[in-house]
Amino acid sequence: MPHVSIDSGEPGIRGLFAFRPETAGPLNALAEVLLRGDNTLTRGERELIAAYVSGLNECRYCTASHAAFAAAQLPEGMHLVDRVRADVGSAEISPKLKALLAIAAAVQKGGREVTGDLVDAAKAEGATEREVHDTVLIAAAFCMFNRYVDGLATYAPDDPAVYAAAAERIVKHGYGYPAPAVAPAVAVAVAEQAGQPG
Template sequence: MPYIELGNDAPGMTGLLRYRPETGKVLSELAEVLLRGDNTLSRGERELIASYVSTLNGCRFCAMSHGAFAAAQLPGGESVVADACSAPDTAPVSGKLRALLRVAAAVRDGGSAVTPQDVAAARQAGATDAEIHDTVLIAAAFCMFNRYVDGLGTTAPDDPALYAHRAAHIVAHGYLRD
């Protein structure tokens, strides 16, 4: 049960977006740009970065949601997401994505935890400056989203099918409400 009365029973971020539509709109727009906008990283790769950071932060709702969204858009689906979130150094993802996940993990530890060596390794693996930028921004944004969701004690359903159902909607329509 959330720590404050949200006036709705939607889980996680969904309930918070409905509680404060004026901030919900801005947060949804940010998610839309970061995770679905034009980019050389695929939507699935960006969702995987979001799920990985959320997993590291222990935010069950965001990890499950974005894991389902990534799985729906990546070859290998759920098993690739599970492997990347639990053991990114051996997961069946590209070397570039593996290096970007290391950058995302460093951001999660703190902005200054990202080192020139992390950035050089990502570049060496083929990441562009824009991809490195977007990885840092996705990781930083999800640290905020995770703290928002968990800081207000929102609920996270246990049934993976509910996240998969939501994934179909996100893949087809995105994060902006009609």
């Protein structure tokens, strides 16, 4: 059960955004810039970084959400996302993206874990300074998002269709677009699964 009263019936960070809309705006704006703004890394690659870091942090809601968002924007879909999460080294991604994911994994452990050698390795594979910067910021931001979601014990649905629907909305409208109102039947189902009164 969440540590705060989430009346919207929405899971994860969506429920927290409804609880505290004043903080939702800046956090959504940050996600929009980092994951959807102009960049030499594709939107799918940036979502993959977010999903990867969320997986390392064992945040169920953010991992499932951003895995779905990445899969919806990568030609190889969820198969690739699952491969990366299982074993980056054998995944069919570019050496540059592997090097950037190594930086992201270092950030997840702690900022000072990012070494010059990791950065040099990424640059040797063609990563730009902006790509290194944005990888570090995506990883750091998702450590914050993951701790926000799990620190308030939000609910993470088991149904992949919930995340697929969110992916469709994010791909089409972005992070600043309001979520549709939760239908009463959906709100009751979410509350029951979360152990809350409907």
